[in-house]
């Protein structure tokens with residue numbers, strides 16, 4: 060089956076942060092492509108990737124980057140596909156730089172921004188699945204089961220002193 064989601068990141072050093080996005084997509088049976096695309100180190104590759112994303116059959120792009128994180132915004136500027144941006148936690152500024160770089164898109168080009176770090180990456184994967192589920196009833200059912208199981212985990216063990 061062709062990948063419906065492209066997960067890109069600015070550097071191999073982002074992989075540990077971005078991995079949770081792949082874990083939830085795998086759990087929910089959503090094919091995804093993973094690749095390093097750097098806005099500042101490989102700008103031509105970034106343009107080629109974004110320009111051909113529709114033709115390659117992707118429906119959603121997840122883009123993670125840290126520091127002066129241009130990747131999600133630049134990709135969004137070159138494709139009409141929804142782009143979900145994940146701010147990677149930077150060492151110097153704890154990811155506030157990444158967050159503000161991604162979230163403060165000027166009017167006219169949209170990037171959906173998730174939380175800093177692994178929670179944001181997981182939720183980007185989850186949100187990509189939710190977007191695809193709008194037109195995929197089988198995936199929608201798997202999502203419902205995931206949410207029910209998550210709810211049960213909390214309801215079945217409400218005592219905070221127990222594991």
Ligand code: RP5
Pocket residue numbers: 068069070071072073097098123124125126147
């Ligand atoms: C960004 O710069 C990447 O997204 C990464 O978060 C950060 C540091 O990259 P490396 O210097 O570790 O390759 O482009």
